[in-house]
Amino acid sequence: MSALSRGKIDYHQYINSEEWRSKHPGFLAAANYQCSAFPWCKVGKGAHYRCHHVSYANLGNEKYWWDVLCLSPFAHKHIVHGILSGYKRPSEQDYYPNRSQSLFHSYCRLPVPAKYAVMVFLFALAGYLGAGELGMAAGMLIVVLVLR
Numbered sequence: 001m002s003a004l005s006r007g008k009i010d011y012h013q014y015i016n017s018e019e020w021r022s023k024h025p026g027f028l029a030a031a032n033y034q035c036s037a038f039p040w041c042k043v044g045k046g047a048h049y050r051c052h053h054v055s056y057a058n059l060g061n062e063k064y065w066w067d068v069l070c071l072s073p074f075a076h077k078h079i080v081h082g083i084l085s086g087y088k089r090p091s092e093q094d095y096y097p098n099r100s101q102s103l104f105h106s107y108c109r110l111p112v113p114a115k116y117a118v119m120v121f122l123f124a125l126a127g128y129l130g131a132g133e134l135g136m137a138a139g140m141l142i143v144v145l146v147l148r
């Protein structure tokens, strides 16, 4: 039994520990070396990545897909901890994950073909609404802000 699984875990100590880092190769393999948000982005095997905590409930005893997702640095910094949280850290949020982050996590857990289907649907919807790319981006931002 590790020091971390015995008692209360210090997040910062854990996240910088060899124990946490030693789990990354398994997480990356489970992610098939694909960003959970943008499956065309490679993660690991030389490509930058972030092992993202979906929740901290099982800190120190994480299971891939349930507790942790592998993300590209962009998706991690600018989406899940960016526009979806107003660039707040989880510790600065009233609730983590908030509703839009939970929705995003659900999307990230979809099988890859379903993710592409979601994207095609969103683009088709934007086209149908005549929104154009800029309008769609603004629309998504509004949805994100409302859900937050």
Ligand SMILES: [Zn+2]
Residues within 6 Å of the ligand: 051, 052, 053, 076, 081
């Ligand atoms: Zn994260």
